[in-house]
Amino acid sequence: MYNDIRHTSELAVALDIGTTKVCAIAGVRNEYGKIDILGIGTVVSEGVQRGVVSNIEKTSKAIKQAIAIAEEACGKQFDIVHVGIAGQHIKSIHHHGLLVRNNGLSEITKMDVDKLIKDMHRLVLPAGDKILHVIPQEFSVDDETDIIDPIGMAGVRLEANFHIITGQISASQNIIRCVEKVGLEIADMTLEPIASSNSVLSKEEKEAGVALVDIGGGTTDITIFKDGIIRHTAVIPFGGTTITKDIKEGCIVMPDQAEKLKVRFGSALAEEVYDNRIITIPGFRGGEPKEVSEKNLARIIQARVEEIFDYVLWEIKRSGYENKLIAGIVLTGGGSLLKNINLLVEYHTGLSVRIGMPVDHLAHGYSSQLASPVYSTALGLLITAIDQQEERSKTEQLSQEVIDLGEENATGDIEEKEEKSKWINKFFSYTKEFFEASPDSEF
16 A cells, blocks of 8 residues: 555654554655555553553553554554653753854854754753753844844854753653554654644744644643744643543543533533533433533533633743734644634633644545544654654765765776876886887997
8 A cells, every 4th residue: 555655755653642542643745745644543542641651551552552553554564653742741941052163254054053952952951851852943143133044154153042842751761661662663752742733833823923732631732833933832731631520520420421521512611502401411220310411511611621721821921922923822632622612712812713623734535534633743743753754864865975976086086096007007118118129230
């Protein structure tokens, strides 16, 4: 199946290890720049809490099942996967970097920028933390400020502001352990909200200023963009499972019943419930059935969603981009499927709101299953994996061209030397013949 499709990239595999589901997804970029999904496997996640692996055995088992389903659909065995990382342990800091160059007249190169970024990895962090991403904000060269790309400019002082995302070493190590137990290798690890932004946000939204709010099972992730650059990231330790727990306790029902109530009858805005139907839930072992009012159910849900978005608003204010989000808020993740959530968020924040579907990058004929915010992170990770593979392939190709050019020059030098050697030998041969010629007969 993989070989039948015309494509411009290698097969890439992404793994989204979430609180409610583990999703393995495989695909390639076709000749039109769109993603062809060749295999997808989704299973229930039991070993993850609030985005962090809490049970390695259960998580490994879920990964193995998801990978097996995707491999069968794809007709190909996987070796390397690209995984996402999330959770409450994710933090972000801002830092300023400076590089003093020896020659101010020469052009600033990519090597100079890379050196400045590498210097950020020397930062002293709290014990147990590691740097996940170093994202340049803006550069300055000597007295010239607010430069997006300094490559090609001349100057002595190259400075930059960086947005640095950190996470716990133990959290990433547990993910690595789970994946390796299945017999797979990790190509790279990407922060999940950044991955979601790749599949859901347009270039225009990132330029205008937008807050992506990914409501997952265990956490709500926030990523703020402005001028095409990530300006702020944050993780709120509440998500869809928190709402389910509230329904379970408020309505005094079982967890699976609470989840069904949320999905089938739940609304994030109580005033939008007009009929106020009574939902009957069967009692235990033939006991009295329980009755739940649809309006009361919506009130329970609304209270928690409002609390989540109080945190979101606080993070937006903390970022300093409160009045700069022209594109407003984009909601994605499973929690964004909650009825009327977009209306509540609009009322609560005063910003324009839309639900982000991860379909813009998909090739025609994709499964209707993928046209859901639930798969935003998985598809974003796949896009990131394909982009990185293509970048790696270009670098390797460039390196090979340099090697080939070196060999060609070396071959040319050898041929030139051989030609000179032949000419010198010829010259000495003629000279030798001249001096060694037989004496004239007159003498």
